[in-house]
Each structure stands twice: as structure tokens, then as C-alpha cells.
Amino acid sequence: MSNVAVIGSQWGDEGKGKIVDVLSREADVVVRFQGGHNAGHTLVIDGVTYKLHLLPSGIVRPGKLSIIGNGVVVDPAALLKEIETVKAQGVDINSDNLLVAENANLILPVHAFLDQEIEKARDSKGKLGTTGRGIGLCYEDKVARRGIRVCDLAHSDHLRARLENLLGHHNILLKGIGADPLSLDKVYDELMKSAEGLLEYVGVAWKRLDEAHKDGKKILFEGAQGHMLDVDHGTYPFVTSSNTVAAQAAAGSGVGSKMVGYVLGITKAYTTRVGTGPFPTEQENEAGQTLGERGHEFGTTTGRKRRCGWFDAVLVRQAVKTGGIDGIALTKLDVLDGFDELKICVGYELEGRRIDYYPASTVAQANVKPVYETISGWQETTMGARSWADLPAAAVKYVRHIEELIEAPVTLLSTSPDRDDTILMQDPFRAL
Ligand code: IMP
Numbered sequence: 342m343s344n345v346a347v348i349g350s351q352w353g354d355e356g357k358g359k360i361v362d363v364l365s366r367e368a369d370v371v372v373r374f375q376g377g378h379n380a381g382h383t384l385v386i387d388g389v390t391y392k393l394h395l396l397p398s399g400i401v402r403p404g405k406l407s408i409i410g411n412g413v414v415v416d417p418a419a420l421l422k423e424i425e426t427v428k429a430q431g432v433d434i435n436s437d438n439l440l441v442a443e444n445a446n447l448i449l450p451v452h453a454f455l456d457q458e459i460e461k462a463r464d465s466k467g468k469l470g471t472t473g474r475g476i477g478l479c480y481e482d483k484v485a486r487r488g489i490r491v492c493d494l495a496h497s498d499h500l501r502a503r504l505e506n507l508l509g510h511h512n513i514l515l516k517g518i519g520a521d522p523l524s525l526d527k528v529y530d531e532l533m534k535s536a537e538g539l540l541e542y543v544g545v546a547w548k549r550l551d552e553a554h555k556d557g558k559k560i561l562f563e564g565a566q567g568h569m570l571d572v573d574h575g576t577y578p579f580v581t582s583s584n585t586v587a588a589q590a591a592a593g594s595g596v597g598s599k600m601v602g603y604v605l606g607i608t609k610a611y612t613t614r615v616g617t618g619p620f621p622t623e624q625e626n627e628a629g630q631t632l633g634e635r636g637h638e639f640g641t642t643t644g645r646k647r648r649c650g651w652f653d654a655v656l657v658r659q660a661v662k663t664g665g666i667d668g669i670a671l672t673k674l675d676v677l678d679g680f681d682e683l684k685i686c687v688g689y690e691l692e693g694r695r696i697d698y699y700p701a702s703t704v705a706q707a708n709v710k711p712v713y714e715t716i717s718g719w720q721e722t723t724m725g726a727r728s729w730a731d732l733p734a735a736a737v738k739y740v741r742h743i744e745e746l747i748e749a750p751v752t753l754l755s756t757s758p759d760r761d762d763t764i765l766m767q768d769p770f771r772a773l
Pocket of ligand 1: 353354378380381431440469471472473474475477478565566570579580581582615616617
């Protein structure tokens with residue numbers, strides 16, 4: 342029996358929420374290990390829709406422990422608001438089923454303000470399309486060792502000193518953009534007010550995980566964003582500010598890397614991206630429009646329209662290799678129903694040469710031209726299919742061809758937002 346890490350293998354929004362929810366039936370502990378409330382997971386359970394941003398998906402299931410790990414950046418006001426919203430939907434959230442790592446870094450209002458101002462000041466080519474939640478600014482402070490951590494909230498004098506140090510840095514930036522400097526008293530009071538409710542959930546995450554492991558409990562590591570938004574392996578600088586790969590599950594929650602277990606890459610049957618940056622298979626035409634409409638491609642967190650395009654097997658294969666993905670969960674196959682033909686990107690052309698990988702250089706990434714294979718579509722519906730036998734032959738061929746191209750098996754296939762509309766080929770908890 343192993344643990345499982347669920348990772349997005351494209352640019353996020355691959356449908357991780359549903360898959361995590363399906364797997365959390367079996368898991369005892371669900372852990373978030375990177376990112377913040379820039380993420381958005383939609384769960385549909387018995388017709389009720391839950392929109393989660395920071396809370397691990399296990400929270401909606403009784404008897405599971407949900408952990409927000411040290412690799413996550415936590416906006417206390419956003420977290421408390423989310424807890425209230427989910428509680429109002431009838432979910433019980435308390436210190437027994439939610440734990441926030443004491444060594445996670447806190448997002449302050451100044452991070453979000455500067456994130457938005459800096460993004461506004463970027464010229465159209467340089468805009469990153471951030472979610473404006475202060476994620477990057479908070480990680481910057483973490484790495485620069487001036488960040489405020491959850492555990493600092495318990496020591497008022499220490500917290501004030503830490504905040505003074507942090508404001509010393511940010512007030513220079515604020516002055517530079519013509520904004521008013523922040524007063525220490527105001528920032529301190531605001532933080533204490535929004536953070537008060539947080540303390541009841543704070544604990545030593547790595548210890549709880551170690552205990553759970555020793556007790557033979559199953560742990561599910563829940564990734565946010567996706568491989569191509571990884572700060573090292575993605576389309577830098579058009580990325581988020583954390584490592585989104587499975588290796589981060591260990592560092593971002595305080596477990597050894599061997600404990601991470603089976604790595605399940607969540608992969609949409611086509612490709613989408615929110616925000617700016619290169620996207621070789623983007624279809625700014627009728628096909629892209631159709632994918633967007635059928636797939637309801639609007640961001641959970643910002644409501645932004647997602648850019649849509651054909652499946653890029655080169656990118657997903659790269660995610661499989663550099664992210665250690667053992668198998669994939671293919672989602673939203675039903676969105677492809679009704680196309681006469683489908684295209685799959687199987688390589689790129691760059692400066693007249695054929696290449697089989699996505700280069701790191703921003704210039705090369707902008708200039709690669711996808712090489713497509715065209716394969717037949719299907720007119721039948723795959724929506725709600727619960728076994729291979731329910732799928733049209735052309736859909737099975739599409740899935741099998743993807744497996745070959747990305748060099749990883751399809752472990753799970755999702756055919757609607759409903760968690761029961763899932764074809765499980767192999768149980769990831771028992772796969773290793
Ligand atoms: P940030 O994470 O808010 O700094 O945004 C950086 C980039 O990551 C932008 O292109 C965002 O649109 C993208 N991004 C952040 N979170 C998500 C997500 O959950 N899904 C898809 N894209 C995301």
C-alpha cells in the first residue's frame with residue numbers, strides 16, 4: 342500500500358478537485374503542499390458544488406484529516422472566509438479535521454496589493470497574468486528570509502519585530518510606486534484580527550504525518566496549479582512561484598521523498614491555460630471556442646476565460662519525465678464528443694528543425710510550431726461512461742494513442758464532473 346500524490350500535468354485546471362475527491366474516499370489524510378488561494382478546486386458531490394481554494398479536498402469528507410503544509414502560502418483572512426463558507430454548506434470543520442502547519446508562510450494584504458500593482462505596471466508583453474492574490478510576493482519574502490510564519494502569531498513582540506523588518510523592505514517599494522507607506526501598528530492590528538481564528542487549527546504537520554504513516558494510514562498529497570506552471574520546469578517566467586512537481590510534496594509537507602508514493606498526473610484530454618505566456622497548441626478559432634464552451638473553461642478562482650487548444654503530447658510527456666509521473670488520470674474526454682477530427686501535437690518545429698521536447702528558452706518557447714497528427718473523432722457521447730465498453734472505439738483509440746505518446750498509462754478516466762462517472766483502471770494506492 343502506498344501513498345498518492347496528485348499533480349496537474351499541464352497548466353493547471355485539469356480537474357484535480359474531482360480526482361482528489363474520488364481518491365480521498367480511500368485516503369485518511371489529505372495534504373496541500375504548495376501554492377495558496379490562487380488554486381481553485383471545484384467538487385460536485387451529490388449535486389452540491391464546493392469551491393475550494395486553500396482547504397484540502399478531504400475537508401468535505403467526514404473522518405479525514407486535512408493538512409495545509411509548510412509549502413503552502415496562507416492568507417489568513419482568505420482561509421477563515423473559506424472555512425466559514427464551507428461550514429455554511431454543512432461541512433464540519435474543527436481542530437480535529439484541519440491542521441495548518443506552524444511553519445507555513447503568511448500572505449499579508451501588502452503582498453496582494455503589490456502583486457496587483459506590479460502586474461499593472463508590466464507592459465503587455467511582460468504581464469504574467471497573476472491571480473493577484475500575493476502568492477509570488479509572499480514566496481519572495483519567504484526565500485529572502487523576511488517572511489512572517491504562522492508560528493510567529495503566537496509571540497507578539499517577535500511578530501512586531503518581524504513585521505518591522507518586512508515593512509522596512511516593502512515601504513521602499515510602496516514609495517517607489519507612489520503609494521502610502523504602511524504603519525507597523527496598523528499592519529500588526531490587522532494581522533492579529535484576521536489571524537485570531539487561525540490559531541485553533543495550527544499544529545506540527547510533519548509530526549502528524551509521521552504518526553499517520555506509522556499507523557499505516559493512507560496519505561494523499563494534493564497538488565495545485567500544474568507542471569507547466571512550476572517555477573523551474575514550467576514556462577518561466579510565465580509560471581507560479583512554487584514547485585508544483587511531486588518532489589515538492591515531500592518538502593512542502595515535511596515527509597521523506599520515499600513517502601510520496603504513486604504520482605498521478607491529472608491530464609485534460611485537450612489543453613487549457615489561464616493567464617499569459619506561451620501555449621503552442623492554442624486554437625484561437627472555432628475549435629478553441631467549442632472546447633471552451635463545452636468544457637466550461639472559466640477559472641474557479643478569478644472567473645477568467647481559459648485559453649483552449651489541442652492535446653500537447655510533448656508537454657505532457659515532459660511532465661511525465663521531469664515530474665516522475667507514474668500514471669495519468671485523463672479528464673474531460675466528453676468535451677471532445679462530436680468533433681469530426683482531433684489533433685494531437687506530437688513534436689515541434691523550431692528554426693526548421695524537428696524537436697521532441699519543449700525548450701526552456703522563452704524565445705524558443707514562443708517560436709516553436711506544433712507538429713500535429715490528425716485522428717478521427719467520434720459522434721457518440723462519452724459523457725457519464727463508467728466502463729471501457731461504454732466508450733466508442735474512436736475514443737478508446739484516442740486514449741490509447743495518448744498513452745503511447747506520453748509514455749505513461751491512463752490509470753483513471755473521468756467522463757463528467759460527477760465523481761461516480763469515473764473509469765478506474767488501477768487503484769493508485771495499490772499500484773506500487
Ligand atoms: P500566481 O500564481 O497568482 O502568481 O499567477 C502566476 C500564473 O499562474 C498566472 O498565469 C496564473 O494564471 C497561473 N495560475 C495560478 N494558479 C493557477 C491555477 O490554479 N490554475 C491555473 N493557473 C493558475
